[in-house]
Each structure stands twice: as structure tokens, then as C-alpha cells.
Amino acid sequence: MIWGRVLVKVVDPETKDVIKQFPSEEAIALAKSLGQGNGSLHRAKA
16 A cells, blocks of 8 residues: 555566556656645746
């Protein structure tokens, strides 16, 4: 669990390779970025 959310991975039992993951690594990175409040997605000048 990450931040109280579910992480699902489908893993090949022989090779231990991750076949599918939800949410994706990219989505996790985005959530971390948004959680830090760095404002990188909504910067604007008035």
C-alpha cells in the first residue's frame, strides 16, 4: 500500500518479472509530485 491506496502487481512466478502494475510507476510519480505541492503543473503569472 502506498499512501493508503492499493497497488496491484501481476508477477511472473518463474522470472519474478512484473507483467502489469496498477497504478503505473508514472502515475505513482505524478501522485508523489502532486502531493509535494511543488506546483509544477499549475504555475501561472497574473
